[in-house]
Amino acid sequence: MNNEKSRLNIQSFLMITDAQSRHNRTILAVIGILSIAGAVCLVFQSAHAQREQLTRADSLSQPAGPTQPKKSAVHLYFADRNNYYLMSEQRVVSHSGDSVDYARSIVEALIKGPQKSLARTIAAGTELRAIYIIPAGVCYVDLSQAVEKDHPGGCNSELLTIYSVVNSLILNIPEIKWVKLLIGGKEVQTLAGHIDLEFPLEADMLLIR
Secondary structure: OHHHHHHHHHHHHHHHHHHHHHHHHHHHHHHHHHHHHHHHHHHHHHHHHHHHHHHHHHHHHOOOOOOOOEEEEEEEEEEOOOOOOEEEEEEEEEEOOOHHHHHHHHHHHHHHOOOOOOEOOOOOOOOEEEEEEOOOOEEEEEEOOHHHHOOOOOHHHHHHHHHHHHHHHHOOOOOOOEEEEEEOOEEOOOOOOOOOOOOOEOOOHHHEO
16 A cells, blocks of 8 residues: 555656646747747847948938029129119029029129120129128128229229129128128229228119119
């Protein structure tokens, strides 16, 4: 009887031990599967992150496409045939959209002269050396010395040359409130001996017809 009980106890113990062993193996297998799955997920996440970084780097390295120039209708002011007043000639100029580039286009168009029946106000050999706008609304226009050297002279002619530039800039570009003319990179007292250029100038509507 005792032997039978001992045998049954041993069998029960072995069955319990085997069940626990299978349970432990199952837990270990689950843990192993989860660990492998987690590692695979990390690998995929890392690869995805690398692809995103490469895509962003590639997009940044790609050169930007050419910017289409902006076209604006402007009124350029030239002298009338009798050289008494300024009259407007409507023109379309191309620029980048930046106010300084817009102003440059206007002054360069003035230097090229009118396309219709008006008279030029700036000597043909003049060059625009530099142009910039400060936050206070003053536009500095630096013209080459040809504007002074080749000027025909006379008070009225000088007046029309100066305000051809001043009015064309101020009346077309809202950011510009005053214009300061420079010649050869330097401040000058006058262009041809009559009109004071020491300070920035406002538009003069009385000269326009």
